[in-house]
Amino acid sequence: MTPEDDQLLADFFIELTVEKRASPHTVKSYQRDLQQLLTFCQDKAVKQWSELQQGDIRGHIANRHRQGIASKSLQRELSAIRSFYNFLLKKGIVMNNPAKPVRAPKQARKLPKTLDVDQINGLLDAGTSSALEVRDLAMFELFYSSGLRLSELTALNVMDLDLPAQSLIVLLGKGGKSRLLPIGSKALAALEHWLTLRDNMKGVNEVAVFISARGTRLGQRSVEMRLTQWCKKKGIAEHVHPHMLRHSFASHLLESSQDLRAVQDLLGHSNIGTTQIYTHLNFQHLAEVYD
Numbered sequence: 001m002t003p004e005d006d007q008l009l010a011d012f013f014i015e016l017t018v019e020k021r022a023s024p025h026t027v028k029s030y031q032r033d034l035q036q037l038l039t040f041c042q043d044k045a046v047k048q049w050s051e052l053q054q055g056d057i058r059g060h061i062a063n064r065h066r067q068g069i070a071s072k073s074l075q076r077e078l079s080a081i082r083s084f085y086n087f088l089l090k091k092g093i094v095m096n097n098p099a100k101p102v103r104a105p106k107q108a109r110k111l112p113k114t115l116d117v118d119q120i121n122g123l124l125d126a127g128t129s130s131a132l133e134v135r136d137l138a139m140f141e142l143f144y145s146s147g148l149r150l151s152e153l154t155a156l157n158v159m160d161l162d163l164p165a166q167s168l169i170v171l172l173g174k175g176g177k178s179r180l181l182p183i184g185s186k187a188l189a190a191l192e193h194w195l196t197l198r199d200n201m202k203g204v205n206e207v208a209v210f211i212s213a214r215g216t217r218l219g220q221r222s223v224e225m226r227l228t229q230w231c232k233k234k235g236i237a238e239h240v241h242p243h244m245l246r247h248s249f250a251s252h253l254l255e256s257s258q259d260l261r262a263v264q265d266l267l268g269h270s271n272i273g274t275t276q277i278y279t280h281l282n283f284q285h286l287a288e289v290y291d
Contacts, residue, residue, distance in 0.1 A: 001038065001041060001042070001046075001047060001048070001049075002047060002048060005047075005048055005049050008049065008087075008088065008091070008093065009034060009038070009084070011087075012034075012083075012084050012087045013027060013030070013031065015087060016030065016083070029076060029080070030080040030083070030084075033076065033077040033080035033081070034080055034081070034084060036060075036064065036077065037060060037077075037081055040056075040060045040063070044056070049085075049088055049093065049094065050088075050093055050094050052098050053098050054098040054099075054101060054102065056098065057078075057081060057098050057099045057102045058102050061074055061077070061078065061102060061104060061105075064077065065104075065105050071104050071105050071106060074104035074105065075104045077104075078099055078102060078103075078104055081099040082097060082099045082100060085097040085098065085099055085100075113244055113247065114244060114247045114248040114251045114252075115238075115240065115244060115245075115248045117252060119236070120144060120245075120248055120252075122234060122236065123140065123230075123231065123234055123236060123240070124137065124140060124141055124144065124186070125234065131197045131201065132213060132226075134190070134193055134194050134197055135194050135197070135198070135210060135211075136226050136227075136230055137190045137194075138187070138190040138191045138193065138194035138210075139153060139210055139223060139226075140227065140230065140245060141184070141186055141187035141190040141191070142183070142187050142190075142191065143242055143245035143246060143249070144184075144187070144245045144246075144248060144249050145182075145183055145184035145186065145187035145249070146168065146181040146182065146183060146184075146187065146249070146266075147181070147246050147249040147250060147253075147266050147267050148170070148181070148246065149243070149246060150220050150223060150224070150242040150243065151220060152170045153210065153223065153242070154208075154210065154217065154218055154219060154220050154223060155171075156168065156170075156208070156209040156210065157207045157208060157209060158195075158207055158208075158209055159207065160209070161183075161191070161209065163183075163188065163191070163192065166182060166183045166184075166185075166188055167180055167181060167182055167183060168180075168181050168183055169181070179266070181266060191209075194210075195209075198211060201213070201215050202215050203215035203216055210223075223242060224241060224242060227240060227241065227242060228240075246267070250266075250267055253266070
């Protein structure tokens, strides 16, 4: 590439940061993605961005796919390339966007892992011997009772709870949407028990529902680690992550209610197609029972 072409890439990232106000995460991802394209150009002796054709982009993406790059990552790489070429179009450097018609290979959709009802009952068997275990039980009950995401649980504040109404509100969940969620009776009892102990542990002005031994808001990684320890204590060999409890909530609720739209609302999915994957789980379960 010529120095002028290198400068165009630098100018694109300036526009992305200053004018488009892209997040640092997006900018960093696009930098990695376009570095891959730059490496491809160097290997093919492409000297200018204007020389790249649709077939070159398609070949680059196919090569990345052969390297084992996931479809979702390839979609993001294409998004970065399209954005860059739209920038070049605006500058009059190219006459068309060669990445526009190119599509990433479709990703095989994996069914989410869930626990069955007996496994859930074994996991949430209410045997606690310390304040932190009382907290942990309340967290895990709430994951399963309300279908919370890990980020939503750790962001939960005391004022988000309405215990008399057995409900909580998730403020600005994924996609910036808020939603009102029910709290099941077992989760409510576990939560009320934890809140009586929390007041003696919380730091000054700490509003988080779930706090550490230091009295500060519990982080996502800490929740994951506590769940792993909890499972070991309960003798559960399978690796259980917080999202598995959310998946189990969705699958069991759909199995009992058959109300896909209600499950969509409770999960906070903007697209019902995302929720429909749980119908495949139920068909899979029925097939296993039949076999």
